[in-house]
Amino acid sequence: MTVARKELVDTHSPGFYHCTTRCVRRAFLCGINEESGQDYSHRKDWIERRINELSTLFSVDIYAYAVMSNHYHIVLYLAPLAPLQLTDDEVAERWLAIYPSKTDLRRTLRKQAILNSPKTLALYRQRLGSLSWFMSRLNEPLAKLSNQEDDCNGKFWQSRYTSQALLDEGAVFSCMAYVDLNPVRAKITQKLEESHHTSIKQRLNDITSDKSLEETLLPVSGSVKHITQNISNRDYINLVEWAGKALVHPNKASIPKDTQAVLERLNLQTNHWLTQLHSLESRYCRVIGPVELIRQRAKKLYRRCLQGISSAKLLYN
Template identity: 50%
Template sequence: MATKRSELIDSENASYYHLVSRCVRRAFLCGVDEESGHSYEHRREWIEKRIIELADIFSIEVYGYAVMHNHYHLVVYSDPLAPQKWTDEEVAERWLRLFPGKLDDPKFALQRELKLRALIEDHSKLAEYRIRLGSLSWLMRCINEPIAKRSNKEDFVKGHFWESRFKSQVLLDEAAALACMAYVDLNPVRAGITTNLENSEFTSIHKRLRSISQEKLNQSVAAIAGKVRNRTMTIPLKNYIELVDWTGKYIVHADKAKIPANISSTLEGLNLNKDSWLNELKCYRSNYYRAIGPIHLLLEYTNKIKQTWVKGISNIRSLYLPPG
C-alpha cells in the first residue's frame, strides 16, 4: 500500500525534494517515436517553460531539472509556510497568474482587476490558496495538467497522460541535494543521448552553462528560478560544474575514472566519500528511495513517518564520510 503523500512531504518545514513524473502511455512524452517517426521534441520546451513559470508563483526554488523522453525530474527547495507571510493581494495575484483563463488577454483588464479585488475580499478562499501555493502536490498538478491537455489534443486522444502519482524523495541536507542535482543533470549523458553537458538540452546544467559568467562561477550555487528566501548553497558554482562535468566524462569513459584533486576536495567539503561517489551516483535510482541524507537525519525522518526501515541505509553509510 502506497504511503500517503502528506506523510512523505513535510507541510510545515522547508526542505529540498526530488520529484519525478512519468508518462503512462507507450507514446513518448518527448523525443521521436521510432514506430511512427513522429517527433515530440517540442514538448520538452513546454515542460521547461512551465517549470520556470511556476517557480515564480509557488513557494519553491528550482535547483535542478531534466526533461527526458517519457519522464522529467525536478530538484526543488520548498517552503510550505512561506505563503502565510504573503499579503492578501500577493496571494490573489499569484492565483490569478496560475489560473488566468481568458483574463490574461489585455482586453479583459477591467474584468481581471474586478476578479482580483473579489479574491482579496474572500478570506476563506485566500486561506485555501495559501496552502495550495505552498504545496508540492499542487505544483506537480499545475505542471502536468496543462501539458497533458495539450499533448492529448495534439495526439487526438483522451485519457490519462501521466502516472497517477508523482514520486517524491526528501533530500535531508545540502550534500544530498547536490548529489541529486548531479544525478538529474547527468540524465541525458547516462541515457546515451549526449556525451557532454553543453548538448544536454532541457536540463538545468544546460541552462546554467548558457548564462554563465566569471562572476557567477565564483558565486555559490543558486536557484535557477524562484525565490523563497535570500539563500544559496555553500559551494561555488564553478566547483559544482567541474564535479558534474568530470562525473559525466567518467560515465562516458569509465576506464579513466581517476578522481582529480579538485573533485576530491569538493566531495570532501560536502562530507561525501570520494571512493563511493561514482558508484552511488551511477546506481542512485536503485540505491535510494524516500529519503537521502546522513544517517542521523535519515533515522529521524524514518521515525517521523513511523517506519522502522527505509531503503538506502547501507548506501548512505557508503556515500557519506563517517562522523568525526
C-alpha cells in the same frame, strides 16, 4: 511499506525534494515515437518553460531539472510558509496567473471576489506553498495540451509523481548531479553544453564571466531565493563535468583535487558517490541522506526502517 506523500512532505518546514513524473507506459510522448516516427520533442520546451514559470508563482526554488523523452526530474526547495509573507493582493495576482482568465473583465471580477473572501485567500495562500499543487499545475495543463494536439483522450502521465526528501546538502548536490547527468547516462550526449532541457545547460548559459563562476550556487529559477552555503558555481560545474566524463569513460577520468575536496566537504565517499550516480533514485525509497537522518525520519514516520540505509553507509563517510 509505502510512505504517504502527506507524511513525507513537511508542510511546516522548508526542505529539498526530488520529484519525478513519467509518461504513461513510459512511451516517448515527449520525444520521437519509435513506432510512428512522430517527433514530440517540442513538448520538452513546454515543460521547461512551465517549470520556470511556476517557480516564480509558487514558493519554490528550482535547483536542477532534466526533461527527457518519457519522463522528467526536478530538484526543488520548498518553503511552505513563505506565502504567509505575501500581501493579499500578491496572493490573488499569483493565483490568477496560475489560473488565467479568458477576458480582463472576468479577471477583475475574480480578483475582487478573492480579495473579499478571507477564507479563499487563506486557502490559496496555503496552496502556493504546496508541493502537490505545484506539481499538479505543472502536469495537468501539459497533459491536456498534449492530448489536444494528438486529438485523443486518456492519461498522459503514468501517475501523479514520485518524490524523495533530500535530508542534507550531500544528498541535495548528489541528486542535482544525478538529474543533470540524465542525458549523459542515457548516451544522448557526452557534453554538458549539449545536454538540452537541463538545468546544467541553463547554468552554463548564464555564466558570463569568471566572477559569476565564483559566486555561490543559486537556484536556476524561483521565488524564495534560498542560498546554499558550501559550493560555488565553478565547484558544482566541475563536479558534474568530471562525473559525466567518469560515467562515459570509467577508470579513465581521474578526479581533480578541487572536486575531491568538494565531495569531502560534503562528507561523501568519492568512489561510491560515482557508483551511486548510475542509480541514485532506485537505491533509496522516499528519503536520501546520512544513515542517522534516515533513521530519524523513519522514527518520525513511525516506521521501523526506510529503504536506503545500506546505500547511505556507502555514500557517506
